[in-house]
Amino acid sequence: MPTSMTEAFRELAMANRIVANEGVLDAFGHVSMRHPDNPKRYFLSRSRAPELVEPSDLIEYDLDSRPVRDAGATQYSERVIHGEIYKARPDVMSVCHHHAPAFMPLIATGADYLPVFHLGAVGGIRPPYWDQHDEFGDTNMLLIKPEEGASLARALGAHNLVLMRRHGVTAVGTSVRDCVFRCIFSARNAEFQARAMAIGTIASLSRGEAELSGKISTSTTGLTRSWEYWSVRLGRAGLMIPEARVVRPGQRAAAKASARGAHKAPLRKMARRR
Amino acid sequence: MPTSMTEAFRELAMANRIVANEGVLDAFGHVSMRHPDNPKRYFLSRSRAPELVEPSDLIEYDLDSRPVRDAGATQYSERVIHGEIYKARPDVMSVCHHHAPAFMPLIATGADYLPVFHLGAVGGIRPPYWDQHDEFGDTNMLLIKPEEGASLARALGAHNLVLMRRHGVTAVGTSVRDCVFRCIFSARNAEFQARAMAIGTIASLSRGEAELSGKISTSTTGLTRSWEYWSVRLGRAGLMIPEARVVRPGQRAAAKASARGAHKAPLRKMARRR
C-alpha cells in the first residue's frame, strides 16, 4: 500500500492503466480515489483514455465534483458519479466507472449478475440495477448533473457494484487495489456467466459462500499476488509508470511528479497505516 | 483536425490503420475522405490492406471514381461505394466500407442493429439493410458498377450506417475522425448486441436517448480522447505513421510525402476552419 502521496498518485494512475490493460476499460471509463487524508476530497484524471493516465493528469475535486483549484485541463463529464458516491458512502475509498464488454450482455438484457465462481463473489449476488430513464427521462445517457450522480449512489446503497441499464457499471472499493480487483474479477465472472447462460441454467454461489468468498480480495494474499501480476503485464505492454524517486520526509518531490494542486503536507492516515 | 493537405493525408492513412488495428478491418475494407477543398474529389488508397496504407498510397478520384490522373497502381475494385455516396450526400466527408467480425452475426441473420449502450447510438436505431441481389441478381457480391454504388447510396439515405446482407457494412462521417469513431463504436455495439441476443431479449436506447447520445462523437471531448488512445495503441503495435516535417506556406513538402497528384495549392476550407 502507498505510504506517500507520490506513491498514491502513481498507484491511482497505474490502476487506470491496469483496468484498461485487462480489458475492462477502453477509451472511456475512469478510476478515482478519495484523498487519503481528507475525506471531503477525491482525485480523478483529466479527460483522457485511462490507459494513458499519468500521475500529473490527476485533478483534486471536492465532493461536489468541483476542482479545488483551476483544473487547467478538460475534465471528465461524468465525474459526479465519483463525488456523489464518496458523499453517500464514507467507507468507499475508490470508485471505477466502466463499460466492460464482458458486462454488456447482462446490461443489454437486464439479466442479474450472479457469482458463478468464488472470485466472482466480489460483485455480490444480484447487485442492483439503475436506469437513468426512470428518473430523468430521455438524456444523452451521461451522468453530468449532481442529482444524476446522487440517484446512482442511492441505487448503489450498501452494495459494491451497481449495473446501469443501457450504459455500464460502477464499482467501489475500500482501497484502490480492492476496487481494481473487484472490477477485473466481476468482469471475468460476467463473461463466464453470459457464456454459460447461452448453453444452460447457471448455478450461483449460495449466499453464505458469496459472503465468505467475497472477502478474498481484502483478507488474503490474493490482492498482493494479482497486483504484482497485473503490474508485470502492464510492463510487458509498455505501459508501466516508473516509480518516482524515493523522497524522504521534508523532501517531497516537486509538484510536477505529484497531482496538480495536491497538498504538500505530510500524510496523516496513510502514514499511520504503514 | 488537420490544417494542411500533408496532415490530412497522414490522418487518412492513420484512419485506415486505426480501424484495422481496432479489429474492424482486416486484409479488406477501406476508409476514404472527400477532398477538403474540392467537394467533387475524394482520396482513397491504392489496393492495399488498410493496416499498411501510407500517405503516398492515396489516389485522388473524381465522384465517378475515376482517378484524376494516372493512378500508377492497382485500385480497389469497390471504390464506387465511396464515389456514389459522396455524390448523394454533400454532408459526408468520409466513408468506410468494412466486414467487421462484430457485425457478421447481424449481417448473416438480417437482425436489426440496435444501440444497446450510449456509444452505440453512433449507428442509429435500425439503420437500413441493402441486398445487392434485390436489384442485381447473382453477382460476385462486389460493388464494382456505378449503379451498384448508387443503389447502396439510395439505401443509406440520410442515415450514417447501411448494412449489406451477406457482405458487410458502410459507414459515413462528417470528418475522418467522426467516421472512425462511428466504425469502432458501432462495431463494439454490434458485438455486445449479438452476445446479448444469445442469452435474452435486448433493450434498445429510446429514440430520444439515441438522438442525444448519437451526438457524443462530434460534440464532446470523446472524439479527441479516443483518437489519442487509438493513435497510441497504433504506436504500440508498431504501426504509427511519423508526423511529416512542419511545412510553412509556400514550402510544401515534396510530392512524395503527399498523395499522388494532390493539389499543391494552399488549403482553403481547411485553413479557414482552423
Add this chain to the structure above:
Amino acid sequence: MPTSMTEAFRELAMANRIVANEGVLDAFGHVSMRHPDNPKRYFLSRSRAPELVEPSDLIEYDLDSRPVRDAGATQYSERVIHGEIYKARPDVMSVCHHHAPAFMPLIATGADYLPVFHLGAVGGIRPPYWDQHDEFGDTNMLLIKPEEGASLARALGAHNLVLMRRHGVTAVGTSVRDCVFRCIFSARNAEFQARAMAIGTIASLSRGEAELSGKISTSTTGLTRSWEYWSVRLGRAGLMIPEARVVRPGQRAAAKASARGAHKAPLRKMARRR
C-alpha cells in the same frame, strides 16, 4: 509467385507460419505443396509446430507419402492426407489440414458450412463431411494408413474443403497462396456462421453468388493484397523468414537453404510460368 525452388520452399514455410499466426493452426496441423516440376512428389515439414517451420525442415515425399530419401527427422503421422489427395486430384497444388477453433462448433455438431459473406465462398456451399468411424470403426482419430487418406480424398471429391467429424478440416488449393487464403477466410466464415446461428437463422449466399464470389481468391488482386498483409503481420510477430539471397541460374543456393533432398535441377514449370 515463386520463381525458384528456394523461393517456393520459403513460401511453403511462410504459409505454415501465416496460417498459424492467423489462428487457424496451433501446435498441430500442416500445409504442403506439390512439387512444382514433378507432380508425383510433394513437400511437407518434418514433425514440428507449423509456426516454427523453416525451409530446411521440408521433406520430399512420393505420393505414397514415403520420403524420397532418408528423412533424418521425425515425420508427421498424418501425411497420408496430403499424399492421397495429390493422387486423387491432379489439379491440387497445395493441401492444408487443421483443427481451427473457428470450425469446431460446426465439426462438433455436424452443422453444414454455409458462406454467410462473399469471402466465405472460398469454402463452397455445404462442403462434404467425412467420418473416420464410418469406414474404420474406433481409431485414435489420426489418418495414418493410406486407405484412411484415400477415403478422405474420396469424400473430398471435386470440392475444395472437407469437414472431418470430431476432428477438423482439410482444404486444398491451386497454389500455396490459394490454399492459405481458403483456410483463413473459410475459418473466418465458420466463426461468423457459428456466432450467427446462436442468435437466429442464417442466410447463405445463393449458388450463383457463391460460384462468382468463390473465384475472388484467384482472379482478383485480393490474393496479393492479403498475402502482403499476412506477411507483414508475421514480421510484426517476429516470425518472418528472411528472403534467401538472390541466386542466378547456375548459382543455386547451397542445399542447406533448400529442402532436404530437393532436386538441384533448374525449375521447369515454375520458370515457364514466370
Add this chain to the structure above:
Amino acid sequence: MPTSMTEAFRELAMANRIVANEGVLDAFGHVSMRHPDNPKRYFLSRSRAPELVEPSDLIEYDLDSRPVRDAGATQYSERVIHGEIYKARPDVMSVCHHHAPAFMPLIATGADYLPVFHLGAVGGIRPPYWDQHDEFGDTNMLLIKPEEGASLARALGAHNLVLMRRHGVTAVGTSVRDCVFRCIFSARNAEFQARAMAIGTIASLSRGEAELSGKISTSTTGLTRSWEYWSVRLGRAGLMIPEARVVRPGQRAAAKASARGAHKAPLRKMARRR
C-alpha cells in the same frame, strides 16, 4: 525430459508460465510436480501468479502439504489439492489446479465435459464433478483443510480431470509435460464444446476413440512438438526462463538456481530414466 533437479525445477517453472501464457491460468492457479526421487515430497511455487514463477520460488512439501523446511515466503492456501492427490494417486507425477475461462460455461451450468475432437480425449469422457458444498457446506470455496483436499482426491478417483462446481478444474499427469498438455487441450476442447452447445447437439468421441486418442499426449511425438511450440511462444511473450548453466555431476549449481531446500544428492530415478 529433465535429467537433473536443476532442469526439473526449470521445467516446473516453465510449466506454470506456459499454462498461463496459453490462457488457462491468470493471477491464480498453480502447477506442481512430485519429487522425482522421493515420492513422499512435491514441489510447488510460493504464492505468486503462475506467469511469474521462478525456479527459486519453488518450495518442497511433504504429502501433508507442510513445507519440509522454513518456507520463508507466503504459501498458496490451496496446496492441499496437490498433497492429497499425490497421496491418493501414486501414478500421478504432476498436478494443476486452475479456473480456465474456457471451462467456466461447463463449471457454471454443471454440463458434462465431452471430447468433441481427438485432442480433447486427454480429458476423458464425462470426468467427475465435485461440489465442496456437499460435504463441507458454506465455505469460502478454497480448499484449505486436508480433508477438503482428500475429498477432491476421492472424487478424482482414477480419472485425470475433476471438475469443481462454482470453482474450477484440477488435472493430473504422469509427468509435468503430460499435465500441461492435458490442461491446455482439455481447455481448448471445453471452449469448442461450449460454443458448439450454443448452436446444436454435440457429438462426443466414442469410448473406444477416446481411449485410443487419449494416449496421444504420452505416446506420440505430439508432446515434444507442442512443448517446443509453447516454449517458443513463451519466449516471444518475454517470459522465457534462461537455461541454467550446464552442471556436471558433483558440480551442482548453487542453491539459488535450484528450489529452496532441494536435495543436493544426485538424481536417482531421473538419471536412470535417461
